Amino acid sequence: METIDTSFFTEERAGSFNTVGTSTERADARGHVTGRTQFYEDVSFPNTLHLKMVRSTKHHALIKKLDVAPAMKVPGVVRVLTWKDVPNNWYTILKLIGVGPDDEPVLAEDRVRFIGEQICAVLAETPQAAAEGAKRVKVVYEELPPVFDVEEAMTSKPFTNHGSNYYIYEGHNCRRIRFGDVETAFKQADHILECRYNSAPIEHAPTETTGCVVKPEGNGRYTIYSNTQALYFTLDNTALILGVQFNKLRMIGGTVGGGFGGKVDVIVEPIATLGAMLTNRPVKYAYSRAEEMQVSSPRAAERFYIKDGIMKDGRIFARKITLYVDAGAYCRHSTYGTTKAAAHMPGPYTIPNVHVDAYCVYTNRTPSSAMRGFGVTIADFALESQMDQIARLLKMDPIEFRLKNAYRDGDMKAHRKEVEGAALVEVLQAAAKQSGQKLSSEFLAMSSYGWGSANGKA
Amino acid sequence: MAKLKGRGVAAVNYPTGMNLGGDPSQALIHATTTGSFVVTLSSVDLGQGLKTVIAQIAAETLGIPYDSVMIDTADTDTGPHCMGTFASRGTHRIGNAVIMAAREAREVMLNVAATELEVDAADLVTDGKGRIHVNGAPDKGIGVLDVALAAHFKHGNTISGRGIFLKPKSTPVPETGEMDPDSCQAHACTIAEVEVDDETGVVRVLKLTNGYEVGRAMNPALAHQQIVGGAWMGISHALYETTEPYYPDRAHGPLDFSEYLMPGPADLAEMESVIIERPASNGPYGAKGIGEMTANSPIPAIANAIFDACGVRVTSLPITPEKVLRGLDALQAVNPV
CATH class of the missing domain: 3.30.365.10 (Aldehyde oxidase/xanthine dehydrogenase, molybdopterin binding domain)
Structure with a gap:
């Protein structure tokens, strides 16, 4: 296990505690390793119906005809839900905190915008009958041209219902950070280094796939057993979509077999609850592994263009970043993630001139959403690869180069929040020490307490 | 090669944490008749150990043993609001809410103990092992179990507390991106x-x-x-x-x-x-x-x-x-x- 190096911030971390700071055994550890922990799927009720979703097989298409009658002929199929059954079919997850517009249908209406989009839900006595029914639903498409590239999407014909293939942030086509004057600074810089970085989407890959079981209680209320990461997010959005009083719904959860951000969207609960309401029977909707891999929101693919102006002495003088976040077909949490990315720039360094344009762009692929390190993980790959390139250009040690630019208490970040509680200097020093690298006295003496101050190791 | x-x-x-629209979480704490404490939440443990760390924080603030604390989560009929487990917010948000609730409950607990011991509550400390005693006089004390029994059956007090942590809304300035997220x-x-x-x-x-x-x-x-x-x-x-x-x-x-x-x-x-x-x-x-x-x-x-x-x-x-x-x-x- 890791040691805690108490030679850093000794005075600040002083204190005596009874239980804080001790390695108490995890409360659920024994239940997990002996298979006794109850997850949502361990709850089952008689007469449960199984939900299988009919999904788009096209990237972008008009639905010319939807015929559910063949599914109803499958023995065991009880009902097929279409968008006409959903009281408020258009929603967006963050509407309760004032984010709009409602850009996503619970079930597709006249068109689909990505492969895997929900079209109609088959409810049946068994999972097998539900799957067979889903196979027999007939969808006639008229294909439309899809767009997959974020930069092409910026100028291509909008396919969204809100008139642009990018999110509009208070009148701007991107989230902006403006700090200092990068263009003037580039003219004064000794070196310019520009590079493009990008990533492909990633799946959360939890052990437990997304799902829920919804049970009508016979008193007008419905209990939703779910593995959501956010009970109230799910409850509130489900009630809004279904047009029911919030207190008709009760969420039970709290134990999740891996989240990583993949269970923050509200996808399975509204439609399963609708099924329970319309049939007055318990309904289970659980993603298959294939659905978890290709239909549940991945981490967004991102594309970065970074241009840095650097001085001979090793200081970064200006940093300009253009970021395209591939939101996929619908917004979900991507507008928030894009703002989070913008606030993270230009990394944990004090740079006097910073310019960020962060675009949240729609394409015809599975909507991306939250994932561990939302807005930051891929940014760190880009920023820290760039830092390595600059250190090599200047022939500086990569740790010493970072120390030279590290943010410290009292510095101003590009989003105009003053730095406090900084510790980048110290993690660099600690990692160097741990790896056996000797830093020169100039770098050993640095601290996060400020530029002129003495060593913070008091 | x-x-x-x-x-x-x-x-x-x-x-x-990362806030766009205000980022709150709440906690409720109450003592049972026999001196255990229940922390009621609607927060989710993803396997990272939230239930464990939250119990540690509650025990620390209440001044009682870790194994006297029970975490009751997550049922929206009983648990107060939580935004959810994401954005590295759980320990910070819910931990702060639990500290607030635990302080309120601790104050009631110490007041009942002071009445039972006929001393000033300000002179009392907890030993973290299930006893409350006069600072500097470990023999002049009372068990948390007896305090809880007395609160319920003698004084008619609820040893309980309410807590919330809210990071207020920060709206970015559209032109510059100024924000406090x-x-x-x-x-x-x-x-x-x-x-x-x-x-x-x-x-x-x-x-x-x-x-x-x-x-x-x-x-x-x-x-x-x-x-x-x-x-x-x-x-x-x-x-x-x-x-x-x-x-x-x-x-x-x-x-x-x-x-x-x-x-x-x-x-x-x-x-x-x-x-x-x-x-x-x-x-x-x-x-x-x-x-x-x-x-x-x-x-x-x-x-x-x-x-x-x-x-x-x-x-x-x-x-x-x-x-x-x-x-x-x-x-x-x-x-x-």
């Missing part, structure tokens, strides 16, 4: 050592040396779990995973774990990590969120180590053997051997 070794560095910060920053530095096979393009991560600054390691074993799990995820992101191998081409998406590549147990690098603590002024006992951050610094450190090993700068994730080989081919085209 050679196996080329390289070393790469990366350093990162990570925000605790988070509560504090955790920090990490990774030094990666890799081996690149110049015949196959396969990269092996040999070792990760890490420094993490986490505010306060509330439970070092759980911090260890995050660090190792995060490093594994970082290796996986850097070298293996994607749902769209030919992005932005949408084809060939994997459908199961035989097609979606991830490192196995044998691919996990040797790890040597050190934790340092700079308590956050607004964190519960100084804690910052580290859950997400631990996956981040390994990724660029590995990319930089690959360049150090073989001179190939791969600027797109994941760094597959194909990309490494194409990079080596391009180098050879410029500088034929």
